[in-house]
Amino acid sequence: xxxxxxxxxxxxxxxAIAGILLVLSSALFYLxxxxxxxxEDSMLELEQKSLSIDADMSDKILSVLAQNTGQITNxxxxxxxxxxxxxxxxxxxxxxxxxxxEITTNDxxxxxxxxxxxxxCSAMLVVGIILACCGFILWYRRLQRYLDMIIKKxxxxxxxxxxxxxxxxxxxxxxxxxx
Numbered sequence: 001x002x003x004x005x006x007x008x009x010x011x012x013x014x015x016a017i018a019g020i021l022l023v024l025s026s027a028l029f030y031l032x033x034x035x036x037x038x039x040e041d042s043m044l045e046l047e048q049k050s051l052s053i054d055a056d057m058s059d060k061i062l063s064v065l066a067q068n069t070g071q072i073t074n075x076x077x078x079x080x081x082x083x084x085x086x087x088x089x090x091x092x093x094x095x096x097x098x099x100x101x102e103i104t105t106n107d108x109x110x111x112x113x114x115x116x117x118x119x120x121c122s123a124m125l126v127v128g129i130i131l132a133c134c135g136f137i138l139w140y141r142r143l144q145r146y147l148d149m150i151i152k153k154x155x156x157x158x159x160x161x162x163x164x165x166x167x168x169x170x171x172x173x174x175x176x177x178x179x
């Protein structure tokens with residue numbers, strides 16, 4: 001039971017790799033969020049422009065109807081058509097107001113979510129960097145440094161043995177007695 005050691009080598013590597021993954025995932029999540037938000041903003045702008053075009057058309061129709069009210073009153077079909085156009089333009093204005101309020105609400109919630117995502121991703125980034133640095137530092141200081149010394153010592157002893165063996169071979173070839 002005295003020989004049992006906790007495998008801290010894997011623990012430090014795990015902490016370091018988890019930190020790196022946290023940094024990468026926070027950066028990728030932030031990029032994904034920004035792209036999706038910009039795409040939604042573009043779609044809302046297009047919808048808002050489309051509604052403003054509809055409102056302009058309805059406004060023009062109403063102005064034409066207002067100018068030609070004297071001519072329209074003579075015919076009941078024309079009057080019904082004019083009333084229908086007025087109702088459609090009122091519906092268009094109502095939908096424009098509704099969509100405008102939805103866009104404003106959506107814009108406010110998007111700004112709030114952007115702040116929350118920025119804070120969250122920044123926190124994840126900082127925690128990830130700290131974890132990665134701590135994991136690598138602990139791994140190097142507590143384990144790898146000593147493993148490097150063992151490997152260096154082993155390499156030096158093997159090199160010294162080869163050098164001694166090589167010197168003996170050279171002396172034997174020259175004819176010098178080796179003691």
